[in-house]
Amino acid sequence: MPDSRGLFAISVAAERADMQIQNLRVYERRGLIEPARTAGGTRLYSEADILLLRRIAELLADGLNLVGIGRVLELEAEVARLRRRLGE
Incomplete structure (x- = not known):
């Protein structure tokens, strides 16, 4: 399971995902991704x-x-939850 700790600034995350920074902001506004935030409000992206x-x-x-x-993404998350539940 990938690390969920926020480690990367938006510029690093955009580069690692091969995207433009503004796309990451759009995806956040649309609720597709929710990066961690520092106390000062800086986005931190995880693996x-x-x-x-x-x-x-x-x-x-x-x-x-x-x-x-x-x-x-919602459906994929639901399938993952159900699989974990069945594996318990």
Whole structure:
């Protein structure tokens, strides 16, 4: 399971995800990603966030819009929760 601690500034996260910084801000405004914040409000992205950004890019490449991507991500999270529950 990827690390969920916020470690990377937005510029580093954008570079690691091969995206523009403004895209990360849009995805946050749309509720697709929620990076950690410092006390001063600086965004900090985790390894898990980077993987999520890459997944968003894949879905965009497949032709989904941001609303559709949000729904796919919700469903994928639900499937993961159910699998964990069944594995208990």
